[in-house]
Amino acid sequence: MxxxxxxxxxxxxxxxxxxxxxxxxxxxxxxxxxxxxxxxxxxxxxxxxxxxxxxxxxxxxxxxxxxxxxxxxxxxxxxxxxxxxxxxxxxxxxxxxxxxxxxxxxxxxxxxxxxxxxxxxxxxxxxxxxxxxxxxxxxxxxxxxxxxxxxxxxxFPQVTQSFMLDKPLREGRDEYEKAYFEFHLAKENGSMTRVAEKTGLERTHLYRKLKQLGVDLSKKRS
Incomplete structure (x- = not known):
């Protein structure tokens, strides 16, 4: 809390x-x-x-x-x-x-x-x-x-977000997405079901995305 x-x-x-x-x-x-x-x-x-x-x-x-x-x-x-x-x-x-x-x-x-x-x-x-x-x-x-x-x-104001701007777009985006999913996995205690619901992705798509980003799933429960 x-x-x-x-x-x-x-x-x-x-x-x-x-x-x-x-x-x-x-x-x-x-x-x-x-x-x-x-x-x-x-x-x-x-x-x-x-x-x-x-x-x-x-x-x-x-x-x-x-x-x-x-x-x-x-x-x-x-x-x-x-x-x-x-x-x-x-x-x-x-x-x-x-x-x-x-x-x-x-x-x-x-x-x-x-x-x-x-x-x-x-x-x-x-x-x-x-x-x-x-x-x-x-x-x-x-x-x-x-x-x-x-x-x-x-x-809605024009809001600047500088997330690793010195890197190529794809690389910076991948690092952000990895941090995003790792945050939600930690918040949901590794529950893939709840993370899928939270992020609006199907479980299969979520698994593929996490593997693509190199997120360690060995300690995550389903």
Missing amino acids: ANILVVDDELGIRDLLCEILNDEGHTVEVAENAAQARAARLRERPDLVLLDIWMPDTDGVTLLKEWSAAGVLTMPVIMMSGHATIDTAVEATRIGALAFLEKPITMQKLLKAVEQGLARGSLRKLITPASSVVSNASLVLDTSSTVSNQSAADF
Whole structure:
């Protein structure tokens, strides 16, 4: 389970998110403003941060910029707001936020975003030692019907992913795919059935792909 930092100036929101995440087995640290969030990030080294945009002292986007500029945005950050615009969501994602959730946040959408964030964070830790990796995740929006009427091009930012860019395309792609499948195999305790479901591949195709990439299956169970 993960260590999650919840940053929100509303006590009710902090308590609700803390209760939900604790029930899922996570360790939760809370902060009601940017100053407390800075201290908690240094003290706890969270695996993921849920960060409110509108706060009285320093807003969440400004804090996100601060962490990014200082080179300490090493954990996935999910932005939260009940009043943010598409431009705000796009700006936050360009800076480095993984996702944006609109309040009121349902339990299902919260847990899905947290699961995706932790998975992305684990993958980043897995592949970072191999090269200098700059990988901002694609925007995950939970927004109103107004947003849903926009095309993807309207609110998905152009995100740069440099994964072993000094290598030929095929070689770099193969190394990424190998890391991707090894991550999911580890996460699913070697279950080929669950990995196939998770990645959307048929088991036969998955086996062929893993053998092609040179993934060691000797310790994997089916």
